[in-house]
Amino acid sequence: MKIAGYEKLSLQDFPNNMSCIVFTQGCNMKCPFCQNSTLIPTEPEGTIPEEEIFDYLRQRQKILDGVTISGGEPTVQKDLKEFIIKVRQLGLKVKLDTNGTNYNLLKELIDEKLLDYVAMDIKNSIGKYGVTSGVPNISMDNILKSIDLLKQNKVDYEFRTTIINEHHELKDIYEIIKLIGDSKYYLQNFNLSDDVIDRSLTGFTEEKLNLWNEIITNYPSVYIRGREKR
Ligand code: SF4
Secondary structure (H helix, E strand, O other), X not given: OOEEEEEEEEOOOOOOOOEEEEEEOOXXXXXXXXXXXXXXXXXXXXXXXXXXXXHHHHHOOOOXXXXXXXXXXXXXXXXXXXXXXXXXXXXXXXXXXXXXXXXXXXXXXXXXXXXXXXXXXXXXOHHXXXXXXXXXXXXOHHHHHHHHHHHOOOOEEEEEEEEOOOOOOHHHHHHHHHHHOOOOEEEEEOOOOOOOOOOOOOOOOHHHHHHHHHHHHXXXXXXXXXXXXX
Protein backbone atom coordinates (compact mmCIF):
# COMPACT_ATOMS: atom_id res chain seq x y z
CA MET A 1 0.00 0.00 0.00
CA LYS A 2 1.23 3.54 -0.71
CA ILE A 3 1.59 5.10 2.72
CA ALA A 4 2.45 8.78 2.96
CA GLY A 5 2.53 9.09 6.72
CA TYR A 6 1.07 8.01 10.02
CA GLU A 7 0.04 9.54 13.32
CA LYS A 8 1.13 7.25 16.08
CA LEU A 9 -1.69 7.84 18.53
CA SER A 10 -5.03 9.55 18.20
CA LEU A 11 -7.61 9.63 20.96
CA GLN A 12 -10.28 11.31 18.88
CA ASP A 13 -10.42 9.94 15.39
CA PHE A 14 -11.80 6.41 15.98
CA PRO A 15 -14.80 6.76 18.34
CA ASN A 16 -14.11 5.20 21.76
CA ASN A 17 -10.81 3.75 20.58
CA MET A 18 -7.16 4.74 20.71
CA SER A 19 -5.91 4.44 17.18
CA CYS A 20 -2.93 4.91 14.95
CA ILE A 21 -3.89 6.85 11.80
CA VAL A 22 -2.36 5.69 8.53
CA PHE A 23 -2.52 8.14 5.60
CA THR A 24 -2.52 6.62 2.13
CA GLN A 25 -1.22 8.35 -0.99
CA GLY A 26 -3.62 9.04 -3.85
CA CYS A 27 -7.23 10.13 -4.26
CA ASN A 28 -9.80 10.07 -7.06
CA MET A 29 -11.32 13.40 -6.00
CA LYS A 30 -9.84 16.87 -5.83
CA CYS A 31 -11.90 18.64 -3.20
CA PRO A 32 -11.02 22.33 -3.21
CA PHE A 33 -11.11 22.28 0.61
CA CYS A 34 -8.89 19.20 1.02
CA GLN A 35 -6.62 19.53 4.06
CA ASN A 36 -4.33 16.80 2.73
CA SER A 37 -3.92 17.92 -0.87
CA THR A 38 -0.35 16.58 -1.09
CA LEU A 39 -1.96 13.15 -0.72
CA ILE A 40 -4.16 13.56 -3.82
CA PRO A 41 -1.68 12.64 -6.61
CA THR A 42 -1.72 8.91 -7.24
CA GLU A 43 1.67 8.67 -8.99
CA PRO A 44 4.04 9.15 -6.01
CA GLU A 45 5.09 6.05 -4.19
CA GLY A 46 4.46 6.06 -0.46
CA THR A 47 7.28 7.37 1.69
CA ILE A 48 6.68 5.01 4.60
CA PRO A 49 7.36 1.30 4.10
CA GLU A 50 4.51 -0.90 5.26
CA GLU A 51 6.93 -2.78 7.47
CA GLU A 52 7.60 0.39 9.49
CA ILE A 53 3.88 0.62 10.26
CA PHE A 54 3.65 -3.01 11.29
CA ASP A 55 6.79 -2.75 13.44
CA TYR A 56 5.17 0.15 15.26
CA LEU A 57 1.82 -1.64 15.57
CA ARG A 58 3.48 -4.74 17.00
CA GLN A 59 5.26 -2.60 19.61
CA ARG A 60 2.03 -0.85 20.59
CA GLN A 61 -0.33 -3.78 20.10
CA LYS A 62 -1.35 -3.79 23.78
CA ILE A 63 -1.91 -0.05 24.03
CA LEU A 64 -3.72 0.62 20.78
CA ASP A 65 -7.29 -0.47 20.10
CA GLY A 66 -7.17 -0.01 16.38
CA VAL A 67 -6.00 1.61 13.19
CA THR A 68 -7.73 4.34 11.22
CA ILE A 69 -7.00 4.15 7.52
CA SER A 70 -7.36 7.57 5.96
CA GLY A 71 -5.90 9.47 3.07
CA GLY A 72 -6.03 10.33 0.29
CA GLU A 73 -8.72 7.82 -0.53
CA PRO A 74 -7.76 4.42 0.90
CA THR A 75 -10.00 2.45 -1.46
CA VAL A 76 -7.88 3.38 -4.51
CA GLN A 77 -5.12 1.21 -3.02
CA LYS A 78 -5.00 -2.16 -4.74
CA ASP A 79 -3.84 -3.99 -1.63
CA LEU A 80 -6.04 -2.26 0.96
CA LYS A 81 -7.80 -5.50 1.86
CA GLU A 82 -4.52 -7.34 2.46
CA PHE A 83 -3.32 -4.47 4.65
CA ILE A 84 -6.52 -4.59 6.70
CA ILE A 85 -6.25 -8.34 7.15
CA LYS A 86 -2.70 -7.94 8.47
CA VAL A 87 -3.86 -5.26 10.93
CA ARG A 88 -6.65 -7.49 12.17
CA GLN A 89 -4.26 -10.40 12.61
CA LEU A 90 -2.58 -8.24 15.28
CA GLY A 91 -5.90 -8.12 17.13
CA LEU A 92 -6.52 -4.49 16.23
CA LYS A 93 -9.76 -2.97 15.02
CA VAL A 94 -10.04 -1.05 11.76
CA LYS A 95 -11.76 2.22 10.97
CA LEU A 96 -11.94 3.22 7.31
CA ASP A 97 -12.32 6.80 6.10
CA THR A 98 -13.73 6.88 2.59
CA ASN A 99 -15.41 9.08 0.01
CA GLY A 100 -17.65 6.15 -0.95
CA THR A 101 -16.61 5.92 -4.60
CA ASN A 102 -15.47 2.30 -4.41
CA TYR A 103 -18.75 0.64 -3.55
CA ASN A 104 -17.66 -2.87 -4.54
CA LEU A 105 -14.63 -2.88 -2.29
CA LEU A 106 -16.53 -1.28 0.59
CA LYS A 107 -19.20 -3.99 0.31
CA GLU A 108 -16.60 -6.74 0.16
CA LEU A 109 -14.85 -5.42 3.28
CA ILE A 110 -18.12 -5.09 5.18
CA ASP A 111 -19.46 -8.47 4.05
CA GLU A 112 -16.24 -10.13 5.16
CA LYS A 113 -16.45 -8.33 8.52
CA LEU A 114 -13.08 -6.70 8.08
CA LEU A 115 -14.18 -3.26 9.26
CA ASP A 116 -15.26 -2.04 12.69
CA TYR A 117 -16.17 1.51 11.74
CA VAL A 118 -16.64 3.48 8.55
CA ALA A 119 -16.64 7.27 8.24
CA MET A 120 -17.92 8.31 4.84
CA ASP A 121 -17.71 11.85 3.54
CA ILE A 122 -20.73 13.34 1.86
CA LYS A 123 -19.34 16.30 0.03
CA ASN A 124 -22.56 18.15 -0.69
CA SER A 125 -26.11 17.84 -2.03
CA ILE A 126 -26.23 15.87 -5.29
CA GLY A 127 -26.46 18.91 -7.57
CA LYS A 128 -23.32 20.44 -6.07
CA TYR A 129 -21.28 17.26 -5.75
CA GLY A 130 -19.15 17.92 -8.82
CA VAL A 131 -18.06 21.34 -7.61
CA THR A 132 -17.40 20.34 -4.01
CA SER A 133 -15.55 17.13 -4.93
CA GLY A 134 -13.48 18.86 -7.62
CA VAL A 135 -14.67 16.27 -10.17
CA PRO A 136 -17.12 18.19 -12.38
CA ASN A 137 -18.67 15.16 -14.13
CA ILE A 138 -18.65 12.90 -11.10
CA SER A 139 -20.82 9.79 -11.24
CA MET A 140 -23.03 9.52 -8.16
CA ASP A 141 -23.91 5.85 -8.66
CA ASN A 142 -21.29 4.32 -6.39
CA ILE A 143 -21.57 7.08 -3.82
CA LEU A 144 -25.33 6.58 -3.51
CA LYS A 145 -24.90 2.81 -3.36
CA SER A 146 -22.32 3.21 -0.59
CA ILE A 147 -24.73 5.41 1.38
CA ASP A 148 -27.44 2.76 1.05
CA LEU A 149 -24.99 0.05 2.03
CA LEU A 150 -23.97 1.82 5.24
CA LYS A 151 -27.60 2.49 6.09
CA GLN A 152 -28.09 -1.26 6.30
CA ASN A 153 -26.23 -1.09 9.64
CA LYS A 154 -23.93 -4.03 9.04
CA VAL A 155 -21.08 -2.01 10.50
CA ASP A 156 -20.84 1.03 12.81
CA TYR A 157 -20.65 4.14 10.69
CA GLU A 158 -21.03 7.85 10.39
CA PHE A 159 -21.50 10.27 7.56
CA ARG A 160 -19.78 13.62 7.66
CA THR A 161 -19.64 16.84 5.72
CA THR A 162 -17.05 19.58 5.95
CA ILE A 163 -19.12 22.75 5.86
CA ILE A 164 -17.79 25.71 3.89
CA ASN A 165 -19.46 29.10 3.48
CA GLU A 166 -18.93 29.15 -0.27
CA HIS A 167 -20.35 25.63 -0.84
CA HIS A 168 -23.04 24.83 1.70
CA GLU A 169 -26.44 26.24 2.47
CA LEU A 170 -28.90 24.77 4.94
CA LYS A 171 -31.01 23.41 2.09
CA ASP A 172 -28.02 21.27 1.00
CA ILE A 173 -27.80 19.78 4.47
CA TYR A 174 -31.54 19.07 4.52
CA GLU A 175 -31.19 17.32 1.18
CA ILE A 176 -28.35 15.19 2.57
CA ILE A 177 -30.37 14.37 5.71
CA LYS A 178 -33.21 13.18 3.48
CA LEU A 179 -30.74 10.87 1.77
CA ILE A 180 -29.18 9.39 4.89
CA GLY A 181 -32.27 9.20 7.14
CA ASP A 182 -31.46 8.91 10.82
CA SER A 183 -27.83 7.88 10.31
CA LYS A 184 -25.26 9.52 12.57
CA TYR A 185 -24.18 12.63 10.71
CA TYR A 186 -21.46 15.11 11.64
CA LEU A 187 -21.01 18.56 10.21
CA GLN A 188 -17.45 19.72 10.67
CA ASN A 189 -16.36 23.28 10.16
CA PHE A 190 -13.80 24.04 7.45
CA ASN A 191 -10.42 25.33 8.60
CA LEU A 192 -8.05 27.04 6.22
CA SER A 193 -4.58 25.50 6.27
CA ASP A 194 -1.50 25.73 4.06
CA ASP A 195 -2.43 22.58 2.13
CA VAL A 196 -5.90 23.71 1.03
CA ILE A 197 -6.26 23.98 -2.76
CA ASP A 198 -8.71 26.90 -2.89
CA ARG A 199 -7.42 29.39 -0.41
CA SER A 200 -10.37 31.74 -0.93
CA LEU A 201 -12.66 29.36 1.00
CA THR A 202 -13.89 30.24 4.47
CA GLY A 203 -15.24 28.35 7.45
CA PHE A 204 -18.33 29.29 9.42
CA THR A 205 -18.24 32.00 12.07
CA GLU A 206 -19.16 31.07 15.64
CA GLU A 207 -22.48 32.89 15.18
CA LYS A 208 -23.38 30.91 12.08
CA LEU A 209 -22.36 27.65 13.75
CA ASN A 210 -24.55 28.53 16.73
CA LEU A 211 -27.45 29.25 14.44
CA TRP A 212 -27.09 25.96 12.56
CA ASN A 213 -26.66 24.13 15.86
CA GLU A 214 -30.00 25.52 16.98
CA ILE A 215 -31.73 24.61 13.75
CA ILE A 216 -30.51 21.02 13.68
CA THR A 217 -31.85 20.29 17.16
CA ASN A 218 -34.84 18.81 15.35
CA TYR A 219 -32.59 16.07 14.02
CA PRO A 220 -31.30 13.96 16.93
CA SER A 221 -28.70 12.15 14.82
CA VAL A 222 -27.13 15.28 13.33
CA TYR A 223 -24.26 16.94 15.18
CA ILE A 224 -21.84 19.76 14.69
CA ARG A 225 -18.46 18.29 15.54
CA GLY A 226 -17.13 19.64 18.82
CA ARG A 227 -20.44 21.14 19.92
CA GLU A 228 -22.98 19.92 22.38
CA LYS A 229 -26.48 19.68 21.02
CA ARG A 230 -28.83 22.20 22.57
S1 SF4 B 1 -11.81 12.90 -0.96
FE1 SF4 B 1 -10.65 13.44 0.90
S2 SF4 B 1 -8.49 13.15 0.37
FE2 SF4 B 1 -9.64 13.18 -1.55
S3 SF4 B 1 -9.49 15.27 -2.23
FE3 SF4 B 1 -11.40 15.08 -1.06
S4 SF4 B 1 -10.89 15.66 1.04
FE4 SF4 B 1 -8.94 15.27 -0.06
